[in-house]
Amino acid sequence: MTREELMMFLSLMDYSVSQVNPPGFLVHGFGNYHVGIHGPFGSGLVNTSLLNLYFLDSGDREVVDGIKTYGWIKESQLAWLSATSRELQKNSLAPALSFFHIPNPEVRELWYTDFKGEYQEGVACSLINSGVLDTLVSMGDVKGVFLGHDHLNDFCGNLNGIWFCYGGGFGYHAYGRPHWPRRARVIYTQLKKGQRSWMGVESIQTWKLLDDENLSKIDEQVLWRDSDNDSYQSVHL
Numbered sequence: 001m002t003r004e005e006l007m008m009f010l011s012l013m014d015y016s017v018s019q020v021n022p023p024g025f026l027v028h029g030f031g032n033y034h035v036g037i038h039g040p041f042g043s044g045l046v047n048t049s050l051l052n053l054y055f056l057d058s059g060d061r062e063v064v065d066g067i068k069t070y071g072w073i074k075e076s077q078l079a080w081l082s083a084t085s086r087e088l089q090k091n092s093l094a095p096a097l098s099f100f101h102i103p104n105p106e107v108r109e110l111w112y113t114d115f116k117g118e119y120q121e122g123v124a125c126s127l128i129n130s131g132v133l134d135t136l137v138s139m140g141d142v143k144g145v146f147l148g149h150d151h152l153n154d155f156c157g158n159l160n161g162i163w164f165c166y167g168g169g170f171g172y173h174a175y176g177r178p179h180w181p182r183r184a185r186v187i188y189t190q191l192k193k194g195q196r197s198w199m200g201v202e203s204i205q206t207w208k209l210l211d212d213e214n215l216s217k218i219d220e221q222v223l224w225r226d227s228d229n230d231s232y233q234s235v236h237l
Contacts, residue, residue: 003060004030018055022084028074029057034084037189043197050094050200051189052141054081058102064127070102070149072126078135085139095201095224096141097187101148104132107164110157117155117166117208117219120177124150136162143204143224146185152177154185154208156221163223168208181210192226202226 001009004020007030011018019033035053039045059071085096108123136142137160144163154168168183169176176182185208192199207220 007031022080025080027076027080029059031055031057032077040198048092052088052094052096054098056100058100069127072128072130073132082135082139085141089141095143098142098145103147105129106133106159113157115155115157116221119155120152121150133159151175154183181212183208183210
């Protein structure tokens with residue numbers, strides 16, 4: 001199956017919210033799409049996105065000037081991402097999260113910061129810096145980015161006000177490290193509560209669950225908080 005056929009297959013599975021690509025845009029790759037998390041049933045925000053999720057295809061492997069390297073997010077994808085964010089922010093200043101597999105080059109700089117978690121292997125990124133970090137910062141709504149690719153890394157670190165977090169090795173079908181339990185990253189959002197109804201997102205937290213005897217919870221941290229509110233309802237992603 002081609003990458004397009006694989007993405008089409010995933011998008012058609014029961015309960016999947018995946019999309020092959022956004023309608024009305026010509027973008028590189030497959031699996032670039034937006035998912036809006038709407039307000040609770042029974043609230044006035046049931047048709048309003050309170051949290052926006054941006055998914056991007058970071059590619060596979062490429063050759064640049066005869067040198068093999070990993071893929072990167074292309075200009076057409078960043079143009080779609082920026083346009084989508086601007087359109088969404090016309091209606092609501094909801095926070096957003098972004099998800100892509102291959103890290104952008106700046107993630108390497110987190111080695112020199114106070115990151116949280118394990119940094120156990122080099123960041124395998126592209127030789128090309130296409131401006132992903134600059135684009136995300138200019139958008140203003142993205143609070144966290146979630147990465148894969150490097151299975152022995154599970155850390156979170158902050159770049160220009162945005163948290164970049166690895167998931168850590170999850171499945172048993174790919175490489176890992178002996179005696180280092182497989183793990184899953186959890187993203188947890190909390191909604192503000194008004195006098196009569198639930199409101200927007202109050203905070204975004206994350207932690208990891210280990211596949212050990214106790215399903216241990218480690219490295220809990222707050223990625224973003226709307227400090228003007230102190231009442232909330234919890235929602236799992």
